[in-house]
Amino acid sequence: VAANSPSMYSQELFQLSQYLQEALHREQMLEQKLATLQRLLANTQEASDSSWQALIDEDRLLSRLE
Amino acid sequence: VAANSPSMYSQELFQLSQYLQEALHREQMLEQKLATLQRLLANTQEASDSSWQALIDEDRLLSRLE
């Protein structure tokens, strides 16, 4: 490797720059998916809370009937 | 910037190498967390399947009693 060769460094710098741009782009896509997961999990928790509360309410009702 | 200066490139190459090592390490940590999420979701699905099946079975039983 000729360490003082500007054209070699230019080629490699270009390739490096390409990789980093692609990495940044891919990382943004991943971040969007994590945000989607957060929303889906929150919705699921909400629906589960409803069912759980219904179980508790039903149990209280049945206890009073006994 | 003196493009032919080896010592400047060495400093920056070193810094770049550090950043990339840190990025790779952090990315591995993130990957482990995604694997954990996959397992937790699978366990949750399994428990939910049980409850869902119980609802279906109960509904069939009650239909026969009517």
Added chain:
Amino acid sequence: MACTIEKVLADAKVLVERLKDHDNAAESLIEQTTTLNKQVESMKEVGTGIPGRNQEDF
């Protein structure tokens, strides 16, 4: 290992490949969570099983 531009390029390439793989893994997680979400929503709709009873009766 010597701090060379080749090593740095190799690391960058590996990083891009791993990010692609894990972006795909995140997509699978979304599918998994969507399936779970639909089932949990269905169970909420169905209620807790006693026919003719609505949750508003409580």
Added chain:
Amino acid sequence: MACTIEKVLADAKVLVERLKDHDNAAESLIEQTTTLNKQVESMKEVGTGIPGRNQEDF
């Protein structure tokens, strides 16, 4: 923008910062999913509400 080592260093720095943030976000997702998992497991244990009835009775 010119393809310089300074630009590449700046991009690498940003990438590291974003990966840290999103690693933390993934940790929050684990906590969120753990909470959901516990509730769904509890509901499975409780059954669908009729006292004295076991799922094995079906």
